[in-house]
Amino acid sequence: GENVEQHPSTLSVQEGDSAVIKCTYSDSASNYFPWYKQELGKRPQLIIDIRSNVGEKKDQRIAVTLNKTAKHFSLHITETQPEDSAVYFCAAVGFQKLVFGTGTRLLVSP
Amino acid sequence: GAGVSQSPSNKVTEKGKDVELRCDPISGHTALYWYRQSLGQGLEFLIYFQGNSAPDKSGLPSDRFSAERTGGSVSTLTIQRTQQEDSAVYLCASNKDSAQSYEQYFGPGTRLTVT
Numbered sequence: 001g002e003n004v005e006q007h008p009s010t011l012s013v014q015e016g017d018s019a020v021i022k023c024t025y026s027d028s029a030s031n032y033f034p035w036y037k038q039e040l041g042k043r044p045q046l047i048i049d050i051r052s053n054v055g056e057k058k059d060q061r062i063a064v065t066l067n068k069t070a071k072h073f074s075l076h077i078t079e080t081q082p083e084d085s086a087v088y089f090c091a092a093v094g095f096q097k098l099v100f101g102t103g104t105r106l107l108v109s110p
Numbered sequence: 111g112a113g114v115s116q117s118p119s120n121k122v123t124e125k126g127k128d129v130e131l132r133c134d135p136i137s138g139h140t141a142l143y144w145y146r147q148s149l150g151q152g153l154e155f156l157i158y159f160q161g162n163s164a165p166d167k168s169g170l171p172s173d174r175f176s177a178e179r180t181g182g183s184v185s186t187l188t189i190q191r192t193q194q195e196d197s198a199v200y201l202c203a204s205n206k207d208s209a210q211s212y213e214q215y216f217g218p219g220t221r222l223t224v225t
Contacts, residue, residue, distance in 0.1 A: 032212045043201065043216040044153070089153060093212050097143065097166060102152040 002027040002094025006101025013080050014109055021104045023090035024072040030092040033066060033073045038103075039086045047088075048075070080108045112136070114217035116202050122223045123192055131187045131220045135204030142185050143214060144177060145201045153201065159185060192224045 003026040013019050025033075034049035050057045050064045050073065057064050061080075066073040073092075077084055085108045091098040115134040123129050135142050144156040155169040159179045170176070174192075179185040189196055199221050203214040 034213065043218050045216070046213055049213065095166065096141075096160070097155065097158045098212060098214060099155070100153045 002030060002092055002099040004090060004092050004099050004101045006090050006104060008104060009102065010105045010107070012107045012109065015080060015082060017080055019075075019077045019080050019084070019106055019108075021075045021088055021090070021106070022072060023074070023092075023101050024070075025092040025099075026071065027092070027094050028068075028071065030094055032093040033064070034091050034098070035064060035075050036089045036091065036100075037086045038089065044089060077106075080106075082108050082110055084108050114202055114204055114215050116200075116217040116220050118220060119218065120221045120223075122225060125194060125224055126191055128188065128190045129192055129222065131189075131200050131222070133185045133187070133202030133204075133217060135183065135185070135202070136215055137183075138206065139204035139215075140182065140207050141205045142179060143203045144185070144187050145203065146171075146198045147201055147219070148198045156187070156200075189222075192222075194224050197222055197224045 006023045031052040035047050036044035037047045038044040048059050048062050048064050050066050055066055061078045063076045087103045087105050089103050090101040117132045140161055142159040146154045146156055157164055157167040157177050161182050162179050174190045177187045199219040201219045202217040205214045
């Protein structure tokens, strides 16, 4: 089945810096890759997703890139703000269910 | 419209007791998922429903855990003879049709504490 690895587990940046979180997946048939943000004590919420027919997608300060050959995808956050502090989960679809990475705790310091 | 709802929001139970957790998915969503999240940890998949059937229950940790879904809507997760290691937040998620759309909408979770 699908296996998703996520790095780093924690990431500390200064406000205004960029943050990059990387994930790899194992199943070459996976075709959907979402990213979820979970603030402390809250439910995970979808922030951006990408399908396998595109290589990059942007939404304001957030972008996701996908390399199907290498089977990895990344989340890029530019001009980070303190409210970006949260745990971020990547996922890949496998057998009609999402397989999640282990999460990255992002801390943005003012 | 209304999102995914779960009840209770918090549950404290004594070791050895049974508990039932409820999930109300978004109306019309055919796929429903249960996850467990221990403190500071990731999302552990438990079981997935398509309609009333469960094609994948591979994540259930033991035979003390079971789940059902009736009428293609509400689902209940039952934990029998609870143990302290069952303490976690149990999250439910739903999506429209697992074959067409994979975006999952999460409920607020049930925080289970076993004393």
